[in-house]
Amino acid sequence: MKIAVAGTGYVGLVAGVCFAEVGHDVICVDIDEDKIKSMKKGISPIYENDLQDLMVKNYSEGRLNYTTDFKSAYKDADAVFIGVGTPEQLDGSANLSHIATVARQIAECVEKDCLVVVKSTVPVGTNDKVEQFIHDFLINKVKVEVASNPEFLAQGSAVHDTLQAPRIIIGTESKWAEKILMKIYEPFKLPVVSVNRRSAEMIKYASNDFLALKISYMNDIANLCELVGADIQAVANGMSYDDRIGNKFLNAGIGYGGSCFPKDTKALEYLAKQHGYDLRTVKATIDVNNDQKTILFKKASKRLITFNGLKIAVLGLTFKPGTDDLRESPTLDNIPLLLEQGADIYAYDPVGADNFKRLYPEGKNGNGTITYVNDPKEALESANVCFIFTEWDQIKAVKTTDYKKLMRSPLVYDGRNIYDLKDMLKAEVEYYSVGR
Numbered sequence: 200m201k202i203a204v205a206g207t208g209y210v211g212l213v214a215g216v217c218f219a220e221v222g223h224d225v226i227c228v229d230i231d232e233d234k235i236k237s238m239k240k241g242i243s244p245i246y247e248n249d250l251q252d253l254m255v256k257n258y259s260e261g262r263l264n265y266t267t268d269f270k271s272a273y274k275d276a277d278a279v280f281i282g283v284g285t286p287e288q289l290d291g292s293a294n295l296s297h298i299a300t301v302a303r304q305i306a307e308c309v310e311k312d313c314l315v316v317v318k319s320t321v322p323v324g325t326n327d328k329v330e331q332f333i334h335d336f337l338i339n340k341v342k343v344e345v346a347s348n349p350e351f352l353a354q355g356s357a358v359h360d361t362l363q364a365p366r367i368i369i370g371t372e373s374k375w376a377e378k379i380l381m382k383i384y385e386p387f388k389l390p391v392v393s394v395n396r397r398s399a400e401m402i403k404y405a406s407n408d409f410l411a412l413k414i415s416y417m418n419d420i421a422n423l424c425e426l427v428g429a430d431i432q433a434v435a436n437g438m439s440y441d442d443r444i445g446n447k448f449l450n451a452g453i454g455y456g457g458s459c460f461p462k463d464t465k466a467l468e469y470l471a472k473q474h475g476y477d478l479r480t481v482k483a484t485i486d487v488n489n490d491q492k493t494i495l496f497k498k499a500s501k502r503l504i505t506f507n508g509l510k511i512a513v514l515g516l517t518f519k520p521g522t523d524d525l526r527e528s529p530t531l532d533n534i535p536l537l538l539e540q541g542a543d544i545y546a547y548d549p550v551g552a553d554n555f556k557r558l559y560p561e562g563k564n565g566n567g568t569i570t571y572v573n574d575p576k577e578a579l580e581s582a583n584v585c586f587i588f589t590e591w592d593q594i595k596a597v598k599t600t601d602y603k604k605l606m607r608s609p610l611v612y613d614g615r616n617i618y619d620l621k622d623m624l625k626a627e628v629e630y631y632s633v634g635r
Contacts, residue, residue, distance in 0.1 A: 200224070200277045200278060200379075200382065200383055201224045201238070201275065201276050201277045201278075201409055201463075202215070202223050202225045202226075202277065202278050202279075202280060202383070202442060203225075203226050203227075203273055203276040203280070203386055203460070204218070204225060204227045204228065204279075204280045204482055205224070205228050205269070205279060205280065205281045205282060205283055205284055205301040205304075205305075206227075206228070206229065206281065206282040206283035206284070206297075206301075206319075206328050207227050207229040207234065207235075207238065207282075207307055207523075208219065208244075208283070208284060209242065209245060209247070209352065209354060209357060209458065210282035210283075210318050210350050211227060211280070211281075211282025211283065211284075211318070212238075212243070212244070212245065212250070212506035213229060213247065213250065213350075213352060213361055213382075213588055214280055214282055214307055214318055214350065214361065215263065215280075215282075216250060216253050216263065216358070216364055217225040217253075217361040218280075218383070219253075219257035219262040219263035220253055220256075220262075220348075220362065220624070221255055221362075221386035221387055221550075221627045222262070223262065223263060223383065223386075224385050225257075225263050225269075226262070226263075226265070226272045226276075227263070227266075228265075228266055228267070228268075228269050228273075229265070229267065229274045230267060231267075235265045235266065235267055237256065238258075238265045238536070239258065239264075240253055241255040241258065244355065245522075245523065245524075245619040246522055246523035246550045246622055247331075247354070247355070247357050247359060247521075247522065248356065248357075248359070248521060249358045249359070250357070251359055251481065252349065252356065254401075254491030258328070260395070260518045264330045265606060267601065269301075269308065270304075270305050270308045272602075273293060273304065273305050273309055273313075273384070274310045274311075275310060275311055275328045276309070276310060276313055277313065277314070277379070278313065278314045278315070278316055278379060278380075278383060279309075279313060279315050279316070280316045280318050280348070281301050281312075281315065281316065281317045281329075281410040282318045282350075283297035283298060283299070283301055283319055283321055283461075284297055284319070284321055284377040285296075285319050285320055285321055286402060286462070287461070287462045287465055287466065288468060289499060289551075291465035291466060291468060291469040292322070292469045292470075293320070293321060293322055293462070295321065295322075295325060296344070297319075297626060298317070298319060298321065298325070298329060298394065299329075302315070302329050302332045302333050302336075303332070303333075303336050303512060305333060305343070306332070306333040306334075306335070306336035306337045306343070307337075307338050308334055309317070309337075309339060309341055309343060310339050311341055312341050312342040312343070313341065313342075313343050314343075314346060314375075314379045314380070315329070315330075315333065315343060315344070315345045315346070315356045315407055316345075316346045316347075316348045317329060317330075317345065317346070317347055317348065318348050318349065318350050319375060320349060320350075320403055320407075320427040320459070320462075320463060320467060320513055321347075321400060322400070322402040322404075322469075322470050323397050323401050323404070323470060323605060324345070324400070324517070324533065325349045325400065326345050326396045326397075326400065327345075327396065327397075329345050330343075330344065330345035331483065333345065339535040340420060342369075342375075344372065344373060344375065344376045345376075345396070345615075346369060346372075346376045346379075346380055347368075347369070347371075347372060347399035347402070348367070348368065348369050348370070348380065348395065348397045348399070349368055349402050349570075350403075350404065350632055351364060351368075351403070351406065351615065353521040354458070354519065354520060354524050355520060355521025355522045356521065356522065356579075357516060359627045362387065362520060363389075364387075364389055365389075365390070366389065366391070366392050367384050367387065367389055367390070367391045367392070368386075368392050368394070368395040368399050368402050368403070369381075369391060369392070369393050369394070369399065369521055370393075370394050370395055370397070370398060370399025371393065371395070371396065372396055372401075372631065376379075377393055379388075379392075382624075394564050403496050403525060404462075404466070404467045405467075406464040406472075406521045407460055407464075408460075408463060408464050408467050408484065409461050410433065410448050410479050411460040411481075411482055411484050411488070412462070412483075412487070413448040413506065414455045414460075414485045415450070415454075415455075415483070415485075415487035415488050415491070416452070416484075416487075417431070417435065417448070417449055417451045417492045418441070418451050418454060418488070418633070418634075418635070419486055419487050420434065421451035421456070421618075421633050421634025421635075422491075422590075422633075422634065423593055424634040424635070425633075425634055429467070429634075430614075430633025430634070430635050431451045431633070431635060432451075432616060432634070433635065434634075435449040435450065435451070435524050436535050436562070436612060438599060443620070446632065448613075450616070451616065451633045451634040452489035452615050452616060452633050453491055453492055453493075453494060453495060453529045453614035453633065454487075454488040454489075454492045454529060455518075455527075455587065456518030456519070456526065456527035456528045456529060457518045457519065457522075457524060457526055457527055458524060458526045458527070458546065460488075460527075461485075461488070461523045461526075461527040462527075463501070464484055464485050464488075465485060467481055468481050468482055473570050476606065490492045492529045492532045492533070492628060493532050493533060493536065494531075494614075494633065495533070495586060495613075495614050495631065495633075496532075496533050496536050496537070497585060498612060498631050499586075499631075501516050502610070502631075503584070504542040505540060506537055506541060506584075507540055507541035508543065509542055509543065509560075509567075509583040509584060510545060510581060510582045510583050510584075510607070511537055511540075511542045511543065511545070511546055511582065511583065511584050511585075511586065512545050512547075512575075512578040512579045512582040512584070512586070513530065513533075513534065513537075513546040513547070513578065513583040513585075513586050513588065513605070514547050514548075514570055514575050514578060514585065514586070514587045514588065514589070514591075514594045515530070515547070515548055515551075515587060515588040515589025515590070515591055516527070516530045516546060516547075516548035516551040516552060516554075516555045516588065516589065517526065517548060517550070517551035517589050519587070519589065520553075520589055520590055520591045520592070522555075523550040523551045523554055524551075524554075525551060525554050525555060527557070528588070528589075529588050529614065530555070530588050530589075531558075533586065534546075534559065534569070534587070535565075536567075537567060538559075538564050538565045538566060538567035539565060539566055540566065540567070540568045541566040541567050542568075543568045543570075543572065543573075543583075544567060544568065544569040545558055545570050545578040545582065546564055546569060546570070546571050546578065547571075547572050547577070547578045547593075547594075548589065548591070549572065549576045549591055549593050551589075552571045555568045555571075557569060557611055575593060575594050575597050576597065576601060576605060579597070579601065579602065579605040579606055580605050580606075581605075581606070581607045582605070582606045583606070583607055583608050583610065584604065584610045584611075584612070585606065585610070585611045585612065585615060586612050586614070587611070587612070587613040587614055587615055588596060588614050588615070589613040589615065594617070595617050599622045599625070599626035600626050601624050601626060602623075602626065603626050603627050603628055608629075609627065609628040609629060610628075610629045611623070611628055611629065611630050611631070611633065612631045612632075613630065613633075614633060615631075615632070615633045616633055616635065618630065618632070620632070620635055
């Protein structure tokens, strides 16, 4: 089928590439000309496992292309997938302006019957409005319906999560729309759950918010474990044998980040408020996560008189390994606090440093300084304190004895519980983690 994809971020680009990989004729649309030129050269705008290789393969084989010319892309497409951003607004609601822009472009360009599919995460009821919006601006006498097809990819494994998803959710209001989506996803050979549009929209939020709730619950329990002398890793292991609970999302740490969980929890809480309902579990999830992000900084502040003039090693900048995404990363909460107190930060991240430099250029930043290094051991050299924020393999490869050998004072605050307590004690490292 001929598919156009609006937006070349995580959602749109990954979807477009995977559609091409299973045999569809795909054109990805973006307003950024430089980005389009780079993608045509086989350069991915995001760091994601396997994505760039599949971009090169499908572009060279003629199934995948990129353009800024939305008119030519939309006019004769069988389906147009919308994968643009829905960023969080100050009140927690989702900003739907990008969705509206694309919807109007589609309405003014389509010249044949077309299914518009919203992959972006949108509040329940948005697809109804998108369909009406398109009909309001429709120029040609063609059939256009809107369907919901939320994504469930995780950054760092987005391609795998799309091509080998445990299920595909489609939300439609007609057999015609359902049939088209079934045909599009037939080559994936994956289970398809077909529901109405509003249920599909809610499935996305309910799924993400449940996982976020699970993380915040474990972090809450971890904080209690520290007070009562229990070990959260032992607790999580014991819980994991219960099939009703499962073994995923039980790791305690410094909270969730990224483009989905923070935004989606706030958006669902906002939606509930708009309908006069207090979504207490989700509100608690948000509150726990906000407090958890700076828990290590607070521990270190109690231990030290000041960070002023101290060399601080920061290992990991992205919100999780496997991605260069900084959105809602705990470092965005902690590094400003360290700089404010005059810390000299030496930061390491294998792929996220360039993005972080755009926010905090190398050199003087406020009262402190920041230097970016290419090796975690370089950051540790003569450091007074080390904070571990991301569990990259390169960071996990640092031996316990390296902290004692390299640091001026081996004082380590680990937000990802990478090391064994006994090993750090044996290595004579003053080690603080979460829930242990």
